[in-house]
Amino acid sequence: MNIVKPAVLLLAATALVAGGTAAATAAKPGGTRVTSLRQTTDQILAGHPEPLKVTADQVRYDGLTVTAAPRGGAALKDLACDYGHLCMVVRGTKFDFYKCQTWNVTNWTGDGPFTNNQTPGTVARFFNQDGSVRWTSTAYEAGTATWDPIWSLRPC
Structure with missing residues (x-):
C-alpha cells in the first residue's frame, strides 16, 4: 500500500491557507465561503497537494471533487454519484473520488451516506x-x- 505521509504536506497546505488564500479571497465576492470551504477541505483531506480549482461551492483535486452543502446551511442530501466514482457525505460535505490512489483523511466523524458506483466488483477499502x-x-x-x-481510503 502506498500511503503518502501527511505531516509535511498538511503543514504546507495550512500555511498557504493562512497566508495567500485569505488575502486572495477577501477581494472576491463570496470570498469568505471559498476560504471556509477550502479550510474545511484541508481539515478533512490530509496531506494532499494544492487543489486544481476552488470555487464558492467546490474544491477540485486531481481525482476528487469536494462539494459544500448548499447555501443556507441545509445538509447535502443528493448523493448522485457518476459511474466509476466512489461518493460519500462526511460532516455535510460531499466527496466524489474518481482516481485510484490512497487518500489520507482526518477529522472524519459521524455517520453519512456513501455510494460505490464503480465498475462492478471494484472494492473500496477504508483504513x-x-x-x-x-x-x-x-x-x-x-x-x-x-x-x-x-x-x-482507497477507492479501488
Whole structure:
C-alpha cells in the first residue's frame, strides 16, 4: 500500500491557507465561503497537494471533487454519484473520488451516506490509523457508514 505521509504536506497546505488564500479571497465576492470551504477541505483531506480549482461551492483535486452543502446551511442530501466514482457525505460535505490512489483523511466523524458506483466488483477499502482495513465496499453498493475513525481510503 502506498500511503503518502501527511505531516509535511498538511503543514504546507495550512500555511498557504493562512497566508495567500485569505488575502486572495477577501477581494472576491463570496470570498469568505471559498476560504471556509477550502479550510474545511484541508481539515478533512490530509496531506494532499494544492487543489486544481476552488470555487464558492467546490474544491477540485486531481481525482476528487469536494462539494459544500448548499447555501443556507441545509445538509447535502443528493448523493448522485457518476459511474466509476466512489461518493460519500462526511460532516455535510460531499466527496466524489474518481482516481485510484490512497487518500489520507482526518477529522472524519459521524455517520453519512456513501455510494460505490464503480465498475462492478471494484472494492473500496477504508483504513484504520495503523493501516489495517476497517471495512470494505464492493461496487455497486450504497448505504450509510460510520466515518470515525477512518484515516485513509482507497477507492479501488
